[in-house]
Amino acid sequence: MSSNTSHSLDRQTVILHWLVGLAMLMLLGTGVYMTENEVYALYDLHKSVGTLIFLLAAWRVLWRIPPVSA
Numbered sequence: 001m002s003s004n005t006s007h008s009l010d011r012q013t014v015i016l017h018w019l020v021g022l023a024m025l026m027l028l029g030t031g032v033y034m035t036e037n038e039v040y041a042l043y044d045l046h047k048s049v050g051t052l053i054f055l056l057a058a059w060r061v062l063w064r065i066p067p068v069s070a
Helices: 011-035 040-064
Strands: none
Touching: 011 040
């Protein structure tokens, strides 16, 4: 699945890590902006992007689980 070792991570793992992290920070900022300024028109967009980020984060977790050997 990936060429991760205990000392290094492959490029896809690092990119996925930063993508999920930055997206979560952007969603947090959007959520704070919506509540402080009462701009609830962004709610549907916030929820949709949050669902996509959740799926990316779940993919990242599954990517890191080592395969089970028989």
